[in-house]
Amino acid sequence: MAQATYTTTTSDTNLKELWRKVQVGVVESFGxxxxxxxxxxxxxxxxxxxxxxxxxxxxxxDDDINVASIPEGGLxxxxxxxxxxxxxxxxxxxxxxxxxxxxxxxxxxxxxxxxxxxxxxxxxxxxxxxxxxxxxxxxxxxxxDGVIGHLTANNTGTKSLDLDNLYGVTSLGGTTANRRVVDLARPSEFYSILQSDGTFREIVQADTIARSTNIITTIANMGTTADGDLLVRAHALGNTTVTDTDYNAGLVGIxxxxxxxxxxxxxxxxxxxxxxxxTNTDGGRFxxxxxxxxxxxxx
Known part of the structure; x- marks a missing residue:
């Protein structure tokens, strides 16, 4: 006579409905x-x-001046x-x-x-x-002035914002730098493109951020842009003028x-x-x- 067999009732298949889903809570997973x-x-x-x-x-x-050492009774x-x-x-x-x-x-x-x-x-x-x-x-x-970077190319009609010159400083924040322009950006944020003299062009929304190439990909194609255009934040509801942006509304910084x-x-x-x-441009440790x-x- 063959040995009797049975099927084990498993908690994760047969009786999973008896168990509640357990959530440990919201864990801060980034610094x-x-x-x-x-x-x-x-x-x-x-x-x-x-x-x-x-x-x-x-x-x-200014220092004060004109302290004289005079003889007794002198002028x-x-x-x-x-x-x-x-x-x-x-x-x-x-x-x-x-x-x-x-x-x-x-x-x-x-x-x-x-x-x-x-x-x-x-x-x-x-x-x-x-x-x-x-x-x-x-x-x-x-x-x-609130500028966080410059465009490095004419990106007219594309979704690619090629950036460098962190805070508007030439050669700062490029693709080989520890701190890059796109480190200041986040997906879904809004940014304004301004001409180099601060004239308003448009406001775009970021889709993805590519740190290796210093590129922000926008959700929609952009209008006219030019190499050297300014990039500033634009998170207010207005979408039409430079006053709807952070231009000339940043902190007085380092x-x-x-x-x-x-x-x-x-x-x-x-x-x-x-x-x-x-000033010291040698770099190195302090x-x-x-x-x-x-x-x-x-x-």
């Missing part, structure tokens, strides 16, 4: 930290009243007094939004996170804060300190002390000798 955000938070407070009309800052740049020193000069301050307004349906809001109000992995409202808000931090981190190094003649509406052509105290030279140049 979203922005060191520059933490640096900004550690800046000393600069207290000033906000005026939409005008905010000025008077700059003390006194020549009178002299330096003057202050005026710089102008303004602010930028960063705006980020997301939508939340009334259904999701009511569920959150009535049941909290019981039916959800996390609160949808809190998660969306957290991601928006991350987006703001990333923008500030990107603008931290650039120019206040590169402004280094190579922009006029910062806060005062030019180093008027007073050379408003320029960078020292050494104690370079630090000493930097301190000597500032003081």
């Amino acid at each position: 979203f930290g922005v060191p520059e955000w933490n640096w900004v938070k550690n800046f000393k407070d600069f207290k000033v009243d906000w005026s939409p009309r005008e905010i000025t800052m008077e700059l003390d740049l 006194e020193a020549r009178p002299a007094s330096p003057v202050a000069v005026t710089a102008t301050l303004t602010w930028i307004l960063l705006n980020a939004r997301f939508t939340l349906s009334k259904t999701a809001m009511w569920i959150d109000q009535q049941q909290g996170t019981r039916p959800a992995l996390v609160s949808q409202l809190k998660w969306q808000a957290k991601k928006k804060v991350q987006a703001v931090r990333r923008l500030i981190g990107d603008y931290f190094y650039g120019h206040s 590169l402004d300190f280094m190579d922009t003649a006029s910062v806060h509406s005062f030019s180093s052509a008027t007073n050379a002390r408003w320029d960078a105290a020292i 050494t104690g000798v370079k630090l000493r030279k930097l301190k000597q140049a500032i003081n």
Whole structure:
């Protein structure tokens, strides 16, 4: 008589309906930290009243002069007094939004996170804060004109944005650089193409990002472009003018300190002390000798 056999009832096939799907929760699987955000938070407070009309800052740049060593009863020193000069301050307004349906809001109000992995409202808000931090981190190094790169070719009628010149600086951010122009871009973001003089051309939406070639592929074919056109962010709802973009609405960044003649509406052509105290294009590690030279140049 043959041995009796049976079929094992398996949990993943025969009785899978008895098991619930298990989700471990939303796991942060990429580093979203922005060191520059933490640096900004550690800046000393600069207290000033906000005026939409005008905010000025008077700059003390010049040494006083004419200190005489005179004999007793001798003629006194020549009178002299330096003057202050005026710089102008303004602010930028960063705006980020997301939508939340009334259904999701009511569920959150009535049941909290019981039916959800996390609160949808809190998660969306957290991601928006991350987006703001990333923008500030990107603008931290650039120019206040908001330019993030240049087109390297005439891409008229194509979906390919060939880019270089990170922050508008020649030869910075190319395909062999550690930091490339497309590192500032993300799929689905909107960008404006401007002529080299800032004249508006159009706004396009990014589809894919190719870091190896420094190319943004757009969703739709572009209109007229030219080698040397400017690329700026354009995330506002407007789609028709340069005021709908970030052009001339970036932060005053590190590169402004280094190579922009006029910062806060005062030019180093008027007073050379408003320029960078020292420059070094040798590259390499930041050494104690370079630090000493930097301190000597500032003081």
